[in-house]
Amino acid sequence: MIESWLFVFAMIAVFLIPGPTNALLASSAHQQGIPKTSLLIPAELLGYIYAISLWSLFIHLTHPVWPHLITLLHVLSALYVFWIAFHLWKSTHLQSHHQKHPHIRPHQLFFSTLKNPKALLFAAGILPLEMWNSSLSVGLVFLVFSLILIPVALFWMVFGKAILAGNLKQIKADHLYKGSAMLLIICMLPVVIRFF
Template sequence: MIENWLFIAAMLAVLLIPGPTNALLASSAHHQGVIKTFALVPAQLFGYLYGISIWALLIHLTLPIWPLLIDILHIASMAYVLWLAFHLWKASHLQNHSQVHRTLSPSQLFISTLKNPKTILFAAGIFPIETWDSYLHYFIVIGIFILCLIPCALFWIYWGRTVLAGKLKGVSADRLYKGSALFLILCMLPVVVRFF
């Protein structure tokens, strides 16, 4: 069975941090409405599942030939998280992103999620190694992932729309990004400790 359940905190942190998919959800909710945007969440889910599965399959197939690939992906994932946290601290491009992407289709969200570097992070660094040992472990972890994804998507639909509409005084995209950077570093500590 899966021994360490701290991966759930890291999973929530990565799903909540601002990224291309979350910015698309926020922008879509602002321009197209909450209900139409919520109907797009299955496209995001399938994008993540396909992306994670492709990377997991690639890792599994290359591990006997090139055992260092998993270590390289772990290091690259940690470097990406540190770069993303630094980038989030300095950036607040949610407003600009919203002006460019006024409409969103399921295929756009699916492709954006599939190409998202978070899929590598989940497959190589966040999901426990036991995930790929059996179908039971796989379905448990994917079930937990789905249970984490839906509230995170709802957060970005409602919160992103509120921030873009300027309805909250004192809350801006800049503060949202800085808070996300701190939250990301805090929740990724168990993954970093597990790796070393």
């Protein structure tokens, strides 16, 4: 079984970071409403499960040949997340994303999630490697993963819709930047400590 469940805090922090999938959810919520957009959450969940599984399989297969690949992937994905935290979602970025995708379909969200670098971060550094030792552990971790993904997706639908509708003029990009960067750094500490 999993020895420590501290990775849950890191999962929450990574999910809350603005990214392409969150922008699609926000755009869809603004265009089609939250109830209709919430039907897209299974496509996002499936995209993450496929991407994490593929990255984990790749890491497992290359480990005998190049054992330090996981360290490199972990560092690269962590650098990506920190870079995202310091170049956070500005409302102009969200507006342009909203204009490019007038109607979001489940396959768009699935492929956006499948290509999302957050999946690499989950596979290489956040989700415990021992989860793959038993199907019970895999099921429990992905259940927790789902229980975190659903409220965070709903949060981005509500928050993104409010930004696109112009209801949150008092929230500026630097508030988002400081809050997300602080949350990310605090929640990533247990993962970094466990990794090193």
